[in-house]
Amino acid sequence: MSRTGRAVAALEHHAVGTVAVAAAVTVALVFYLPVGIVLSEAVTVVPGVPPGVSVAPLIDVLTDEFYVGALAGVAADPLAVGRHAGNVLDWADAFLAGETGLPEFGLFGFTAYQALVSTVASVALGLPGAYVLARFEFPGRRTLRSLTILPFILPSVMVAIGFVATFGREGLLNNSLAAVGLPPVDLIGSLTVVVVAHAFYNAPLVTRVTVAAWETVDARAVETARSLGASRRRAFVDVVVPQLLPAVLTGALLTFVFTFMTFPIVLALGGLDLATVEVWVYALLRNLNYEEAAALAVLETAVSLALTYAYLRYEAAQASGSRGATPPDRVPLVPSPRALLSPSRLAVLAYAAVAALVFLGPIVSMVWTSVAGPDGPTLAYYEFLVQRQVEGTAVQTKPWPAVRNSLTFALGTLAVALPMGVAVALVTTREFRGRTVLGAIAMGPIAVSGIVTGVGLLLGPVFGIPLGGGYRLQVTGAVAVVAAHAVAAYPFVTRSVAPPLRRLDPAMVESARALGASRARALLDVELPLIAAGVVAGAAFAFAISVGEFDSTVILAEGADSYTMPVAVERYRGRRLGPATAMGTVLLAVTSASFVVIDRLGGRFERG
């Protein structure tokens, strides 16, 4: 064997392990270490022999009624079980007698409540979309499916502008209501608009993961059930629903975790009276009050990690039983004009109207703002972009570098996050003790708030970690941005890849290995083609997360040279919305095109 041949063989032999180790190092350096730096503020080491550990900041939060409401008394004296039980019984009596209302659970209670409502709204809005995309055939279906990822990349500042324009007093919704003689609704600043904005972001996620599952439903099982005498409804409930449920729950869990840690949407659309835990963490960190912020963040992270862990256990339990890849045929949405009047078609039309208001309303409003001057239609804001590109000084943000940086970072993120995500999926789908715990740890970047990660990155890698002797380990610039984006993105690759990987028949890999294929060869030739759909979905997520990321990009992109499109949108925002919305429209166009390309290329790969 030649020298290069040996090197390639060695590389193949260790490829999976190497990528996994590299992934672990990257995650440790740009995620766990920074987050650890912030969270460790919640715990202080008390000097002495032996040194003790004080969790005073945590206890302060747990016993503060403002944060936990009625639970503060319990946390203050957790061992007085009898007294607490008595209090609950007293309350229950009073409640049943109508003398008192529901207890208050403080900031945490409100945060969980709005996350629950947001999750219900997102699932309610997302599931019908999955039904339409999975069951009907119509022109533009594939493109529409590709575009379900778009909300992910829209910076929240743009979404807020679009929402005010759509649901505000002079907005699209109120104008439509007025046209049919209904009174106006005042939504901005209310919980309703925050929930609708959360649904705008998360319903497409629910749709996306559910469609993916629906397309792998085994049609033969449905036919078998039907031939055995099951009604259409019965076959759906007994055969299809169990196959969709894991995907729906994935969407719901992610939605809950995201909206539990919600921050920019509440700041931009809600008043301070709708503040969440994350809003508070942000305010405390800004004021350099690390202890209290870290204590809050620890509790917040504990909740989301616990949910993630519970979900992973559920997912693992669902994995038994392999599926065929013979999805049911789609039926034409509009076989004839008259068919549109059938109840199911009418329901689809009604859904389309609601979806158009929620999804298209804000986006169209944003694009409209970019061409609407004070005296009618104008291209002045786009002229501004061109002029800035041509004449801007070195200190000013120009549009083209922003586009270029965004695309470069997104491609870099793809290159790093795809192998990372697949490696993590391969490792965590193997049978071993503690697999679920490891899985939950690997999902950390989803479960930890962006604010905490961002501040941790600043205090750790950006400022430099002292190594002694005046040396510092410092990570900044483009490499750091890509690493941070990849860490944020790989859990989505893992989540897209792990379920199909778990359904693979291990015998196939074993036969390939028995026939002499290396582990990497078996992965490339056998496993990856079978999980191609999952990899493509993960790639789209990775791209979207990189393009839309704002917080850590701002922190890591030191100097003027590594700003991205969302950063440019934020920087162009002043008293006039025009330039920012024009840049937002550019962002929208560039990324929509990218997604259609990813999905189309991915589709070819899937069929290939």
Next chain:
Amino acid sequence: MRRRRFLTATAGVAATTVAGCITQSDDGDDSGSGDGTLTTPESFEGELTVATYGAFVDSPSTSPGGWVKEAFEEEYPDVTLNWEVAENGVTEFVQRASRDASIDADVYLGLNVDDLVVADRELDDSLFMSSDAYALDNGDAVRDDLRFDPQSRAVPYDTGYITLVYDENEVDEPTSLDALTTDPYQGTLLAQNAQSSDPGRAFMLWTVNQYSADGYLDYWRDLVDNDVRIFGSWGDAYDAYSQGQRPMVVSYSTDQVYANRNDQDMSRHQVAFPNGQAYANPEGMAVFEASDSPALGFEFLDFVLSPAAQGEIAVRNVQLPATDHADLTDEFDQYALEPDEAVVFDYDELAGNLDGWVSEWAREIAGN
């Protein structure tokens, strides 16, 4: 054998990657720290790094940054002025100083009194040098009522007045803060979070000044009952105002300068001074203790205080100048409004109180 070769190669690549991320700090001594005074060298050369907030160098209007760089480099031909945008403002430098990370900026432009209070609370040593160390030619032109640092580290270069901007087609001019809690103004006001927004904080401090530290929360309870809406940032609140969401917003008294420049309907940009007052928010600049070239830093401060720079910065930044000798156009004078009486807390009143006031206020609003 293969395994070893492979591992060596991998480790080599990894080591190279990591090595690129290791830096060594140069423990150069801080020239200019201590009580001594600085002397003006005969000529200036080299680089000057000025940290500031984003809008100063890159706002949709023509921000002052580009002009300042050009004019300063014209006056000091051997000097290069570099702007550095500090996304988290002074906070980032406070964090750097407390973690012994390097500070490569020489000057910070855009300090307010709250920033100084926080920096002094968090750090044992001052982040900035006293301007008494250097003779500023234009130092005497700075308005005394705007000087906010008892240790004269921060030198004011402009000021904003925070007050109410309203749409006269929908509401009458509010003549007092009390009026905001009355029926005609129900559901009309957009304000900002005092935790995260400068105007929001200024407006809250104004109410502390008006109703005392014991009474301001009662006033805010009344405001909340009257349906005030509190957004996270000035931008979000102003967006909602621009879209006609509500007819009144906490904003700057220079609002008409912008409206006029963009040919907007002036009736939607009326400025109210309740009780004839507004809260003054002077912005200052200061030289970092860690600066390598403090004398050049103070030359920059002096340049910013010159009549030409004062006029240009005020107009481009849409704020009022901090000196009495700025070159301003009649148009600017006409639309940049000033209150009869400026309300402001000084450094000593804020140091020790600010945190408590803000935190009590936020809990009051969020607990509703």
